[in-house]
Amino acid sequence: MKNSNKISALLITYNEVNHIVDIIKNISFADEIIIVDSFSTDGTFEKLLEFKNVTTIQREFKNFADQRNFALKQATHDWVLFIDADERITDKLKTEIIKKTNSPTDIVAFMVKRLYFFKKKRIRFSGFQTDTTYRLFKNGSVTYIKDKIVHEMPEINGKSSMLKNPMLHFCFNSAVHYKEKMEHYASLKALELYKKNKNANMIHFVIRPIYKFITNYIFRLGFLDGKEGFQICYLSAYGVYYRYKELKKLTASSKI
Incomplete structure (x- = not known):
């Protein structure tokens, strides 16, 4: 055509x-x-x-x-x-x-x-x-x-x-590859939040990652994707945790 x-x-x-x-x-x-x-x-x-x-x-x-x-x-x-x-x-x-x-x-x-x-x-x-x-x-x-x-x-x-x-x-061609991507995106997202004067607290480190995992693995049926589904849902939750870990670092460095 x-x-x-x-x-x-x-x-x-x-x-x-x-x-x-x-x-x-x-x-x-x-x-x-x-x-x-x-x-x-x-x-x-x-x-x-x-x-x-x-x-x-x-x-x-x-x-x-x-x-x-x-x-x-x-x-x-x-x-x-x-x-x-x-x-x-x-x-x-x-x-x-x-x-x-x-x-x-x-x-x-x-x-x-x-x-x-x-x-x-x-x-x-x-x-x-x-x-x-x-x-x-x-x-x-x-x-x-x-x-x-x-x-x-x-x-x-x-x-x-x-x-x-x-x-x-x-x-994603491996769990390691997916983890690297999650960390890269999380670092950029942390910078985006930092520029908006957002702060990280315990809710972000505990509740949000757990909520992310449960949502994707249970309610969005990640368990039906087998072991790959578990890996994806776990690393997606890890990405949320890593985002706020990086935000906390940025906030702390700005106060030095």
């Missing part, structure tokens, strides 16, 4: 050597591919230089919103497909994206459901069963809210809708 309205595919990367070749092949239907790399140290940047159809820019990482907004400014085509290196577009979703971008519409942003995989096992519960995210935009219709430096949120200037077909998300 020929695309008459052109698509800019955007990625922000850091140490994604295990995903980078597959994702570039996966989005090869886009008319341009632009990657903003945060000075990867695992060979990602060197691998990117092998692709003549990819524009790679190295830029210091401040936070997710800042990096995504910079990437958006590099796009030159009618539509923007913003994707992460560990996500994959299925054939059905690709066909739907091309159809949507070539049809008259007043929709400026499309959300997509993500199907999660942990160690290549499909995770059907554990809090992930309702996950959706914005991935397709009309160029110039979206900016990421600057104050949301982690779990960044786009500000949509117009109408939005949901795509019918899901994308695949190979988010």
